[in-house]
Amino acid sequence: MKSNLSKQILASILCIVCGFVVGLIVMLFITITNENLDFSNFLLGIRYLFSGPFSSSSLVTIKRNLGNMIFYIVPLIMTGLSVALAYKTGLFNIGAAGQFLMGSMGSLLVALNIDCSDNRGLGILVWLLAIIVGLICGALWGAIPGIFKAFFDINEVVVCIMTNWIAANIVTWVFSTQSHLINIPEGKSAYLIKTGGLGTFTPTFGLDKLLPNSYIDGGIFIAILIAAFIFVIMSKTKFGFELKACGANKSAARYAGMNEKKNIVFAMAIAGALSAIGGSLYYLNSGIELQYGSVYANLPDYGFNGIPAALLANCDPIGVIFSATFLRYISASGSRLQLAGFNSYIAAVISSVIIYFSGFSRLFLELLSKKKKKDEVLVINDIDVGEKDKIPINDENKEGEK
Amino acid sequence: MENLILILQKTLIYAIPLLIVALGGVFAERSGVINLALEGEMIFGAFIGAIFVYLLQKNEIWLEKPQLTFIFALIISATSGALYSLLLSLSAIKLKADQTIGGTALNMLAPAIVNTFGLVFFLQEKINMPYTFRGYAIINTELPGFLRIFFDKAYISTYIIIAVFIILSIWLYKSRVGTHLRSCGEHPQAADSVGINVKGMRYLGTTISGALAGLGGYAYIATVANGTAEATIGGMGFLALAIMIFGNWSPVGIVVGALMFGFLKCIGAVSSSIDFFANIGLPSYFYNIIPYVVVLIVLVLFRKKSGCPKAEGIPYDKGQR
Incomplete structure (x- = not known):
């Protein structure tokens, strides 16, 4: 059960990472297309993006x-x-x-x-x-x-x-x-x-x-x-x-x-x-x-x-x-x-992409657990073949719903 | 009489985008996908259409052919709405994600994209299209009576959308593919068992849905919103969703719903300028509320067995056959 929770958190983090990657791509695109911006703006933007309300220098x-x-x-x-x-x-x-x-x-x-x-x-x-x-x-x-x-x-x-x-x-x-x-x-x-x-x-x-x-x-x-x-x-x-x-x-x-x-x-x-x-x-x-x-x-x-x-x-x-x-x-x-030098709406792009990916968090979960199960199967190495067939998606879903 | 014709003209203009977007909703839901993203698809499609018009104008192409520009802008909007809806298809059909989440995300993403790139490329959050590129196709003030509703001060989009609406409605109910598509929303397992490609049909339904939303989105900004493409479309997408449910997921019901709603909405909009309503002395907010209240009353009075597709919202799982 505990590992299930940690897997869920990991899946959520994956969604968030995907959202930020898209946001960074948008920012990079804007940096390249806009002649008033250069790479230092991009780096500053990244700093602001992650530090939220803490990004100012004055307390x-x-x-x-x-x-x-x-x-x-x-x-x-x-x-x-x-x-x-x-x-x-x-x-x-x-x-x-x-x-x-x-x-x-x-x-x-x-x-x-x-x-x-x-x-x-x-x-x-x-x-x-x-x-x-x-x-x-x-x-x-x-x-x-x-x-x-x-x-x-x-x-x-x-x-x-x-x-x-x-x-x-x-x-x-x-x-x-x-x-x-x-x-x-x-x-x-x-x-x-x-x-x-x-x-x-x-x-x-x-x-x-x-x-x-x-x-x-x-x-x-x-x-x-x-x-x-x-x-x-x-x-x-x-x-x-x-x-x-x-x-x-x-x-x-x-x-x-x-x-x-x-x-x-x-x-x-x-x-x-x-x-x-x-x-x-x-x-x-x-x-x-x-x-x-x-x-x-x-x-x-x-x-x-x-x-x-x-x-x-x-x-x-x-x-x-x-x-x-x-x-x-x-x-x-x-x-x-x-x-x-960017605009505030990039944040809205990021949060909507995160929501979009959160729709497949179950898929991420499956990928994570499949990978893990595969490792287990390798260790057990054909001792219990029946176990391998029990992995299908539906089982995992039920676990998630508990 | 003159007032009535004026109101009916406005009603038609207002109902047209609602009509076609609601039909878009029908296509998605009949194939088994809840398309909550109609609003986002409208915004996105309309924005790309407006960019197209802006580019033509800037490069001085087709300046003397405004109606041709209008038609191409509609096509571009429909195409971009369809492409945008592929994001929903990808999440809802291929990756079997929760369709509500996908739709909500797309509704958030479209305004974010419009605002971000509007500011980057146009230095403002909206694009204004000059009147010449979206003007009336026909002006016939001399026509007698009610003919003027259809043939006076009418936009080219009105005729195109009416034609598309009729053709697609007939196609959905009478053609082979249309019937297959609807079967996927009712019982996908049964449809699959007789060799229908369920996922393919759902992709088709959602993509048509996105195209119609994009089409309606451009028609809305070009006519009702006076040529301003921005990050909001006044809740028209959600309203279309409501009209679709009101129309019991059927094209005829949608026509009734959209016209009724549009008519009441227009009465509210012109209430202050018509003596009869002005004399009553109620504020405009009262007339604004009427269309929504009437929809609720009609829903209660004429409620019947819900025509909601039985398998909508459920990702297709072959294993459940």
Whole structure:
């Protein structure tokens, strides 16, 4: 079992190496075709690419970049968990963007309407209330595709895509009627005010002192706790087992006496709540403002980026923490790449290639184990011929699924 | 009356890319591969098509033949969409990877490529095509009534895509190869047992799917998006996926879905300029929501046995025969 885990990690590393190789090829190509760049830019680019937020020479910048990176991980963990939980139940939650928005809306309506600027204690209570309201909004919104799937047998993908755009329009509509929440003094149009001035922002637990000038707040602790909570639910409780059973084989789950309709609705509601908390934690930060005016035409990236975060982690709740961190680390590298004369989108090329290769991580696994088995067979040397025939692919797959 | 004709003209323009990309989805899924990458294929195909137009314009080739440029750009876009989809085929069919992962990766890769190489070669994340290269093929303001929907202010892409849609739909259902292709999405083991090359059929289905997505992508940027090729296509690929499911994986259903959705979408877009809607006083967001809500309602009211191909998403394993 242990060697299986190490093989899986090795396979993941292989995927990552492939991604970076492609990224380096792209960078080399750009270096050659662009006369303003030379080989020293290429070397600098490589340095920036691997060092992520740590690539600056000044400690102040490193701390700021690191803090921002950690803050941006939070919504990605949440939408990743949302997609992962639905996936385990056999549902493809492509509606994380809408749930994310509904959660943001619910939370902001609470947090921005109550001014606690002179009483931080009350502000934290309002913040908690805001999170809960956002969570409920997201859960109800996420339950819609679940209800359609469970009771009308309508594919969740189509309902998720529709509800995404409905949510986006609702958010812009609702905030366009809330003129007192709009940030006019700073001369911006279509932006909401920040929670920072109202005292209803996410507690920072001193992290802002540790990594000053960044967006970092306590959201990262909350996200990790929730990931652990989902891990426990999925692997240690009867409910989690039912969800997984439902995902593995719906008919078998029903035959075993599980209420698969209830499970589908609950799974989608929880998935919705998770995405919603992601949105809430993102916008309840003291320095983040929602540009409500453009929401109706652009779904937030976090909704869709949850899909690769979940898939890269093989839909394991704890793994999502690491995959989200990894994806944000590469993005942080990307924004540094500009300083070397490249553009930040190379990071997106790299992460998408890594996701692409992660699809064959099973193949890598097979290759790794085949090679090993071959060695074993050589040592045993025809003593047990039957063993050789037992190697086929299916066996390996079952091992992987345990 | 004048307004209605205007709305119907817009509806057609909006529905055309949706229609052909959704048919692309049908080809992939009927052969047994979930093509989540429609969005990425649209973006990639449209971008390459726009580069082609840019190069022609820069080298002053065919300047006096804008419609010919349009047709060739459509062909180039379709070809590059097909080539891009080979990445999906490679992972989903040859290497038996999870098709959701492959599709998601391609959806991420296409905007990344457009942004990266757009910045490198054009110093911006998008390419703008001048109007002359994507203008109307026919202008007939004199035509009576509803004939104008099809023969006035119409793009050449509209006629090409309608023709391709009809031919490919008939081919998928009436030809020998089309029937073989569909059988691979329903029961690949049975198809294999009668000598059909399952993997070959799946390659064919996915490649046609990519070509149609590329075609629709270029039609979209040239008509609906006013000639701007960039890293986003406004969720049209996912919308096409939704229309495909809405149309129950059948061409006729897709036509109904795309036209209905397009019509409602266009009403929303023009709601502020039509007195009747302006007098009601609801904000445009209300009309924006209507098409999505109606799709959900129609799905519930007219739900029937799902036409979803039974073997879609499952890599073909000969051993399970």
